[in-house]
Amino acid sequence: MxxxxxxxxxxxxxxxxxxxxxxxxxxxxxxxxxxxxxxxxxxxxxxxxxxxxxxxxxxxxxxxxxxxxxxxxxxxxxxxxxxxxxxxxxxxxxxxxxxxxxxxxxxxxxxxxxxxxxxxxxxxxxxxxxxxxxxxxxxxxxxxxxxxxxxxxxxxxxxxxxxxxxxxxxxxxxxxxxxxxxxxxxxxxxxxxxxxxxxxxxxxxxxxxxxxxxxxxxxxxxxxxxxxxxxxxxxxxxxxxxxxxxxxxxxxxxxxxxxxxxxxxxxxxxxxxxxxxxxxxxxxxxxxxxxxxxxxxxxxxxxxxxxxxxxxxxxxxxxxxxxxxxxxxxxxxxxxxxxxxxxxxxxxxxxxxxxxxxxxxxxxxxxxxxxxxxxxxxxxxxxxxxxxxxKGTVLDSKLESLDRENNNITNKRMIDTVVVNNEDSIIVYAVNKTNNNHMLSLNIDFNFDKITHFEMFSEKLSDINHRDVPHKIKPISKDYNDKKSFSLKKYSWNTFILNK
CATH class of the missing domain: 3.20.20.80 (Glycosidases)
Structure with missing residues (x-):
C-alpha cells in the first residue's frame, strides 16, 4: 500500500x-x-x-x-x-x-x-x-x-x-x-x-x-x-x-x-x-x-x-x-x-x-x-x-507521493484531491482512480477534532443503481477523532469533513 x-x-x-x-x-x-x-x-x-x-x-x-x-x-x-x-x-x-x-x-x-x-x-x-x-x-x-x-x-x-x-x-x-x-x-x-x-x-x-x-x-x-x-x-x-x-x-x-x-x-x-x-x-x-x-x-x-x-x-x-x-x-x-x-x-x-x-x-x-x-x-x-x-475558498494544496515510482499516479491525477476551507470545517475531496488501495495522510494547517469520512465504492466498476436494486452504490460514513491518515479504497470517491 x-x-x-x-x-x-x-x-x-x-x-x-x-x-x-x-x-x-x-x-x-x-x-x-x-x-x-x-x-x-x-x-x-x-x-x-x-x-x-x-x-x-x-x-x-x-x-x-x-x-x-x-x-x-x-x-x-x-x-x-x-x-x-x-x-x-x-x-x-x-x-x-x-x-x-x-x-x-x-x-x-x-x-x-x-x-x-x-x-x-x-x-x-x-x-x-x-x-x-x-x-x-x-x-x-x-x-x-x-x-x-x-x-x-x-x-x-x-x-x-x-x-x-x-x-x-x-x-x-x-x-x-x-x-x-x-x-x-x-x-x-x-x-x-x-x-x-x-x-x-x-x-x-x-x-x-x-x-x-x-x-x-x-x-x-x-x-x-x-x-x-x-x-x-x-x-x-x-x-x-x-x-x-x-x-x-x-x-x-x-x-x-x-x-x-x-x-x-x-x-x-x-x-x-x-x-x-x-x-x-x-x-x-x-x-x-x-x-x-x-x-x-x-x-x-x-x-x-x-x-x-x-x-x-x-x-x-x-x-x-x-x-x-x-x-x-x-x-x-x-x-x-x-x-x-x-x-x-x-x-x-x-x-x-x-x-x-x-x-x-x-x-x-x-x-x-x-x-x-x-x-x-x-x-x-x-x-x-x-x-x-x-462553500468558502479552495486552498492551493499539493499531493506528494512518498515513493518516486508513484509519481505517475500524481501526474495523471489518478489520485485526485482538492481542499476547501469552509467557515466551520475543512473539506478534503479525494478520488482514487487506481486499482490499488493507498494511504492518504493529511498535513493541513488547521486544528480539528472530529472527522467524518464519506466513502463510495463498489465491487465492480461496471456496477449500477438499477430500479430493482436502487442502492447498489451509495456512500457510507465513518467518524474519527484525532486521525491524520486514511485508507483510500481502490476506485473510490471520498469526502472528508474536518471540523475545526
Missing part, C-alpha cells in the same frame, strides 16, 4: 467558490420534464403536477442554480406559448429534439419549481430563430415591476411580483451545425452584443453569458471564442463552455459509437483533458482582454458538463416525453465525474457558474420511470457532496 501526503495551508488560496458553481440544468428534451420532474397523473404528483419523489431528491442536492429551458430546444422556442392558462396553450412540434411539446410546463411552472428548490435561475434566450425584440419582451415580462404591457400580463397570469431573473444565456451552442439558426462567429457575436446591451437597459443588475464553443471537438474551437469575445467583450459578463466525456471519444454523441472504448486508466485520465479545456478558454479570454487593452476580466460559465454513456431506453420521434439518453452511470463513470467536479473547484477563481447536464432522465443524476419509481445514479452522491460542502 503506497502512501501519499496532502499538504495545505490557510495562507495560500486559489479563490472563492461562487454560489453558482454547482448547479444543474433542465431542458425540454426527452423525458427530463414530462414524466421526469412533471407528471400530473403520477400518484406522487402535487397540485402543480410536480413529482414529489423527484423534487425531494433534487432538494437534497442544494443546487446553486438551475438553467432552463435549453439547450438545443431554445433555438426554436417561443416563450409566449408557455404562459397563461394551460388550456389555452398551443401543442407544437419540438424540432430540436423531434418531439411533441404540449407546453404544459412553462415559464411560470419553472419559476415555481426553482422556488421549491430555493435555487437561483439561469434563463436562456432564443437567438436562433428569434432576436433582440423577443429577448427584450421576456426580460420585461420577468423583471419589470408594473405598468407596461408585458409586466401587467405577468401579473394577470398570477405573478404579482417580478421574477427578477439576474442571469441570462445569450442563446445556446450557436456554433454547432446541429443548432437551429446556427450562425458564424461574427453574426452571433454582433447579435449577442446588441441583445445584451438592450436587456441591460431594462435591468442594470442583469449578468449575461456569451455562447462560447459548444465543444472543443469542433474545428472552429477556440477561434470562435476569440471572435465572439472581440464582438461583445464590453457588454457581457461570462463566456460559456460545454464538454461531455465518454468512453468512445465520438464527435457526435447522439449516435451509436463507432470507435473502440478506452480502457479504464485512459478513460479516468480524461479529467486532465477536461481541465485543459478550462485553461485554454481562460487563455483565450485573457488574450482578448489584452488585445482590447481592457481592465475587465471575463469569467466562465461551464453551463453544460457531464460524463456521457449510451442510452438504455429507445427514443420514439414526435411523442411527448419519449426518453433521450436515458442512461445508467457506472461506478467507473462516477469516478471521472468526480474528477471533473474537482477540476471546476481548482479553477474556481475563473469558473463562476457550473451546470451539470442534466438533472433528470437524460445523462441524469435522477432516474424515473413513467407512472413508476425514481432512484439515483451514483453520480448523484458525488454531486451532492460537491454542492453541499463546497
Amino acid at each position: 503506497s502512501e501519499f501526503v496532502l499538504k495545505a495551508t490557510k495562507d495560500y488560496e486559489i479563490g472563492k467558490i461562487s454560489n453558482l458553481l454547482f448547479g444543474s440544468f433542465i431542458e425540454h428534451m426527452g423525458s427530463v420534464i414530462y414524466s421526469g420532474i412533471y407528471e400530473p397523473g403520477h400518484k406522487l404528483a402535487d397540485e402543480n403536477g410536480f413529482r414529489q419523489d423527484v423534487l425531494e431528491l433534487a432538494k437534497d442536492l442544494e443546487l446553486g442554480c438551475l438553467r432552463y429551458p435549453g439547450g438545443n430546444f431554445i433555438s426554436a422556442y417561443n416563450w409566449e406559448d408557455t404562459i397563461g392558462s394551460k388550456e389555452g396553450r398551443k401543442t407544437k412540434l419540438d424540432i430540436a429534439w423531434q418531439g411533441i411539446e404540449p407546453n404544459e410546463f412553462g415559464l411560470h411552472e419553472f419559476i415555481e419549481y426553482a422556488d421549491r428548490l430555493s435555487t437561483d435561475v439561469i434563463f436562456t434566450l432564443n437567438l436562433g430563430t428569434r432576436g433582440i425584440e423577443e429577448a427584450v419582451n421576456i426580460v420585461e415580462y420577468c423583471n419589470f415591476d408594473s405598468g407596461t404591457y408585458w409586466s401587467e400580463l405577468r401579473k394577470k397570469n398570477g405573478a404579482e411580483e417580478p421574477f427578477n431573473i439576474k442571469t441570462w444565456c445569450l442563446g445556446n451552442e450557436m456554433d454547432g451545425p446541429w443548432q437551429i439558426g446556427a450562425k458564424t462567429a461574427e453574426e452571433y457575436g454582433r447579435l449577442a452584443n446588441e441583445t445584451s446591451k438592450a436587456i441591460k437597459k431594462i435591468d442594470t443588475d442583469i449578468k449575461t453569458i456569451l455562447v462560447g464553443s459548444s465543444t472543443p471537438r469542433l474545428n472552429t474551437y477556440p477561434e470562435w471564442d476569440r471572435i465572439v469575445l472581440e464582438e461583445a467583450y464590453d457588454n457581457i459578463d461570462y463566456l460559456s463552455l460545454h464538454n461531455y466525456l465518454d468512453k468512445y471519444d465520438e464527435s457526435d454523441l447522439t449516435r451509436p459509437p463507432k470507435n473502440e472504448m478506452y480502457d479504464t486508466e485512459e478513460f479516468l485520465a480524461k479529467s486532465i483533458q477536461f481541465e485543459n479545456h478550462i485553461k485554454e478558454v481562460i487563455a483565450t479570454c485573457d488574450y482578448v482582454k489584452a488585445h482590447k487593452r481592457s481592465d475587465k476580466t471575463i469569467y466562465l460559465a461551464f453551463d453544460e458538463w457531464n460524463v456521457h454513456s449510451q442510452p438504455k431506453k429507445e427514443n420514439k420521434k414526435f411523442e411527448v416525453g419519449s426518453p433521450i439518453d436515458w442512461t445508467y452511470f457506472t461506478m467507473e463513470d462516477s469516478l471521472l465525474f468526480g474528477s471533473m467536479g474537482l477540476a471546476l473547484l481548482r479553477n474556481c477563481d475563473r469558473v463562476k457558474i457550473g451546470c451539470q447536464s442534466l438533472l433528470v432522465n437524460t445523462i441524469p443524476l435522477i432516474l424515473t420511470d413513467k407512472d413508476g419509481k425514481s432512484w439515483v445514479n451514483p453520480t448523484y452522491f458525488v454531486f451532492k457532496d460537491l454542492s453541499k460542502y463546497s
Whole structure:
C-alpha cells in the first residue's frame, strides 16, 4: 500500500467558490420534464403536477442554480406559448429534439419549481430563430415591476411580483451545425452584443453569458471564442463552455459509437483533458482582454458538463416525453465525474457558474420511470457532496507521493484531491482512480477534532443503481477523532469533513 501526503495551508488560496458553481440544468428534451420532474397523473404528483419523489431528491442536492429551458430546444422556442392558462396553450412540434411539446410546463411552472428548490435561475434566450425584440419582451415580462404591457400580463397570469431573473444565456451552442439558426462567429457575436446591451437597459443588475464553443471537438474551437469575445467583450459578463466525456471519444454523441472504448486508466485520465479545456478558454479570454487593452476580466460559465454513456431506453420521434439518453452511470463513470467536479473547484477563481447536464432522465443524476419509481445514479452522491460542502475558498494544496515510482499516479491525477476551507470545517475531496488501495495522510494547517469520512465504492466498476436494486452504490460514513491518515479504497470517491 503506497502512501501519499496532502499538504495545505490557510495562507495560500486559489479563490472563492461562487454560489453558482454547482448547479444543474433542465431542458425540454426527452423525458427530463414530462414524466421526469412533471407528471400530473403520477400518484406522487402535487397540485402543480410536480413529482414529489423527484423534487425531494433534487432538494437534497442544494443546487446553486438551475438553467432552463435549453439547450438545443431554445433555438426554436417561443416563450409566449408557455404562459397563461394551460388550456389555452398551443401543442407544437419540438424540432430540436423531434418531439411533441404540449407546453404544459412553462415559464411560470419553472419559476415555481426553482422556488421549491430555493435555487437561483439561469434563463436562456432564443437567438436562433428569434432576436433582440423577443429577448427584450421576456426580460420585461420577468423583471419589470408594473405598468407596461408585458409586466401587467405577468401579473394577470398570477405573478404579482417580478421574477427578477439576474442571469441570462445569450442563446445556446450557436456554433454547432446541429443548432437551429446556427450562425458564424461574427453574426452571433454582433447579435449577442446588441441583445445584451438592450436587456441591460431594462435591468442594470442583469449578468449575461456569451455562447462560447459548444465543444472543443469542433474545428472552429477556440477561434470562435476569440471572435465572439472581440464582438461583445464590453457588454457581457461570462463566456460559456460545454464538454461531455465518454468512453468512445465520438464527435457526435447522439449516435451509436463507432470507435473502440478506452480502457479504464485512459478513460479516468480524461479529467486532465477536461481541465485543459478550462485553461485554454481562460487563455483565450485573457488574450482578448489584452488585445482590447481592457481592465475587465471575463469569467466562465461551464453551463453544460457531464460524463456521457449510451442510452438504455429507445427514443420514439414526435411523442411527448419519449426518453433521450436515458442512461445508467457506472461506478467507473462516477469516478471521472468526480474528477471533473474537482477540476471546476481548482479553477474556481475563473469558473463562476457550473451546470451539470442534466438533472433528470437524460445523462441524469435522477432516474424515473413513467407512472413508476425514481432512484439515483451514483453520480448523484458525488454531486451532492460537491454542492453541499463546497462553500468558502479552495486552498492551493499539493499531493506528494512518498515513493518516486508513484509519481505517475500524481501526474495523471489518478489520485485526485482538492481542499476547501469552509467557515466551520475543512473539506478534503479525494478520488482514487487506481486499482490499488493507498494511504492518504493529511498535513493541513488547521486544528480539528472530529472527522467524518464519506466513502463510495463498489465491487465492480461496471456496477449500477438499477430500479430493482436502487442502492447498489451509495456512500457510507465513518467518524474519527484525532486521525491524520486514511485508507483510500481502490476506485473510490471520498469526502472528508474536518471540523475545526
